Amino acid sequence: MLWPYQVKTVPSLPEDAVRLDVxxxxxxxxxxDVVLIAHRQRIVRGLRALFAAGVAALGLLVTIQVVMIVEDRSRVQPGLVMMAIFWLVALVVGYDAAKGMLKPLPRGKWSELVAVPASGLATLGCRIQWPDGRWSDALLSKVDPALAANVFGTQRLWIVGEAFRGATTFAGVPGHAVLGRVRFN
Structure with a gap:
């Protein structure tokens, strides 16, 4: 996540400043990549907590409905049934959307591709140049603003593993807590 910081520029280095080696x-x-691993663990913990809360809400709704039916068959509440169905559908759709982040990163190396941003920020469309010189389209969905800024600023896209047409893999920035999904067309 990007946070603005207030900075002050100075015309020269302070007297006690020591120049560091590159x-x-x-x-x-x-x-x-320890930074990326810690970032992924934080995301996975948040997703698991969210799903646990959803399962608890679903369980509570079903339990209330069952108790009401056992006590008096005429007290069936269609609103509770609809709410339970809603939570069940929400959990299934949410799991389907999050399962890519729950599985471990593919093993391999970072691959750098030339990327020309075309449109969007939350969903970023790019033209990708393959190592053999061909161009095709790629779509980054639910892009972290830092990843989008990196692609716009460098016109490079770092992906995990090797890229090939029709694949969906992770995109990020080596050494930084930035990660997203990219689909190649």
């Missing part, structure tokens, strides 16, 4: 960035595979 640190060479080493791109590690996604399964060894």
């Amino acid at each position: 640190v060479e960035q080493r791109i590690v595979p996604p399964e060894e």
